[in-house]
Amino acid sequence: MQKLRLKSDPVNIQPRPTLKILMAAPRGFCAGVDRAILVVERALEKYGAPVYVRHEIVHNRHVVDALKAKGAIFVDELSDVPDGVPVIFSAHGVPKSVPAEAQSRKLTYVDATCPLVSKVHVEAERHSREGRHILLIGHTNHPEVIGTMGQVAPGTMTLIETVADVQRVTPPPGKALAYVTQTTLSVDDTAEIIADLQKRFPSITPPRKEDICYATTNRQNAVKAMAAQCDSFIVIGAPTSSNSNRLVEVARRSGCPDALLVEQAASIPWERIKPNSVLGVTAGASAPEVLVDEVIAMARKKFNVTVEQITVTEETVKFSLPRVLNA
Numbered sequence: 093m094q095k096l097r098l099k100s101d102p103v104n105i106q107p108r109p110t111l112k113i114l115m116a117a118p119r120g121f122c123a124g125v126d127r128a129i130l131v132v133e134r135a136l137e138k139y140g141a142p143v144y145v146r147h148e149i150v151h152n153r154h155v156v157d158a159l160k161a162k163g164a165i166f167v168d169e170l171s172d173v174p175d176g177v178p179v180i181f182s183a184h185g186v187p188k189s190v191p192a193e194a195q196s197r198k199l200t201y202v203d204a205t206c207p208l209v210s211k212v213h214v215e216a217e218r219h220s221r222e223g224r225h226i227l228l229i230g231h232t233n234h235p236e237v238i239g240t241m242g243q244v245a246p247g248t249m250t251l252i253e254t255v256a257d258v259q260r261v262t263p264p265p266g267k268a269l270a271y272v273t274q275t276t277l278s279v280d281d282t283a284e285i286i287a288d289l290q291k292r293f294p295s296i297t298p299p300r301k302e303d304i305c306y307a308t309t310n311r312q313n314a315v316k317a318m319a320a321q322c323d324s325f326i327v328i329g330a331p332t333s334s335n336s337n338r339l340v341e342v343a344r345r346s347g348c349p350d351a352l353l354v355e356q357a358a359s360i361p362w363e364r365i366k367p368n369s370v371l372g373v374t375a376g377a378s379a380p381e382v383l384v385d386e387v388i389a390m391a392r393k394k395f396n397v398t399v400e401q402i403t404v405t406e407e408t409v410k411f412s413l414p415r416v417l418n419a
Contacts, residue, residue, distance in 0.1 A: 187242020
């Protein structure tokens with residue numbers, strides 16, 4: 093005969109597993125990304141929809157979809173932009189041939205290139221004017237690299253991706269050398285490449301100021317400060333985002349081998365997150381904070397969560413908008 097449960101009978105409730113989340117700070121949007129998104133929004137206000145954008149304004153699907161909903165149309169090339177409508181160039185920068193084509197077609201265009209990328213462009217032009225052959229440290233086919241190489245005449249810049257490339261490169265004989273770098277590289281990897289460049293070419297001219305941007309450096313330093321305390325690590329960002337991929341590499345090298353890149357909370361393989369463990373969380377420079385919030389919310393459905401923020405520095409950098417949008 094089945095026993096009826098009385099209200100006073102104890103109920104066997106298993107306690108929820110705990111999860112401690114360490115949040116890296118700084119994380120997420122940098123000043124260049126904030127500016128690029130605001131450029132599109134202001135252009136929509138000024139010119140009305142549609143506004144065309146050549147390439148993704150930043151490498152994040154959430155951001156791109158939100159701007160599409162407001163009236164932005166993203167295209168691969170300027171040839172996809174019809175006459176008589178405004179076009180915006182992405183934060184990664186473009187070769188000189190792109191604004192030249194826009195001018196020849198009498199298109200209204202707004203350049204949303206991050207000012208720190210523009211700084212590298214200016215350096216490359218200066219080295220070229222002064223007769224130096226330029227070695228660009230970066231990743232092949234990345235939009236920023238394509239844009240930087242497009243600032244100077246063909247044959248005056250050579251791409252260096254790895255330490256091995258330093259030994260293989262054969263600069264033009266008799267030419268003075270200089271180097272510049274992509275802004276979103278691994279700080280440690282780049283330092284190793286630069287050290288080898290300076291060893292092989294002692295008179296090579298460096299940038300006047302570090303090319304890797306402050307936001308990339310700060311986000312990597314935050315991950316370094318906490319990775320060894322974590323059993324697993326989540327970097328929120330797009331698979332095409334260079335700075336996000338570098339954060340995964342930094343976490344693994346800094347003491348947390350179980351680090352992975354995800355675009356959103358729903359993409360996390362939660363079975364890999366062990367109960368009663370420590371999870372590190374950060375976001376690439378083009379990932380909005382709402383995606384971080386979603387990760388925390390989903391974690392709370394599965395674990396008894398405590399959150400602690402690890403802050404290595406405060407960021408106060410802001411960039412002004414292009415003048416054309418203030419006119």
